[in-house]
Amino acid sequence: MTRIQAQQDAQLVRAALPLLTLTLIGREESYGYQLIERLADYGLEVTTGLIYPLLNRLERDGLVSTRMVASSSGPPRKYFALTVSGEAAKVSAEGQWHLVSAVVQQALTKEHGQND
Numbered sequence: 001m002t003r004i005q006a007q008q009d010a011q012l013v014r015a016a017l018p019l020l021t022l023t024l025i026g027r028e029e030s031y032g033y034q035l036i037e038r039l040a041d042y043g044l045e046v047t048t049g050l051i052y053p054l055l056n057r058l059e060r061d062g063l064v065s066t067r068m069v070a071s072s073s074g075p076p077r078k079y080f081a082l083t084v085s086g087e088a089a090k091v092s093a094e095g096q097w098h099l100v101s102a103v104v105q106q107a108l109t110k111e112h113g114q115n116d
Contacts, residue, residue, distance in 0.1 A: 017046065017054055019097055022082060022090035025064060031077040055080055063089050 024030060024038050032052055039046055058064045063086035068076045082090070 019093040026082040029079050029081040031079050
């Protein structure tokens with residue numbers, strides 16, 4: 001799988017990152033750096049400068065809840081969990097993503113067919 005660096009396709013990554021973050025948090029409560037590592041496992045390299053402002057916005061909007069957990073290797077970690085509103089937002093964003101990606105796929109397929 002190709003590694004995608006956030007700065008290469010910043011707008012595309014920024015569009016997908018809320019959905020990806022809500023999806024990952026929905027699967028498993030996580031702290032910020034853990035989310036960065038989980039995204040990297042999928043081939044998407046994001047920085048703390050992208051993920052933490054997003055997490056703050058999701059918390060402010062009531063899409064995630066937080067709790068502090070003591071860490072044996074440093075300061076307490078802020079864990080993020082999906083709220084009911086967050087689950088609804090994730091489902092909505094997923095639907096929108098499928099619509100957009102279908103249009104893109106259709107256009108790419110049509111273009112490739114015309115160029116053959």
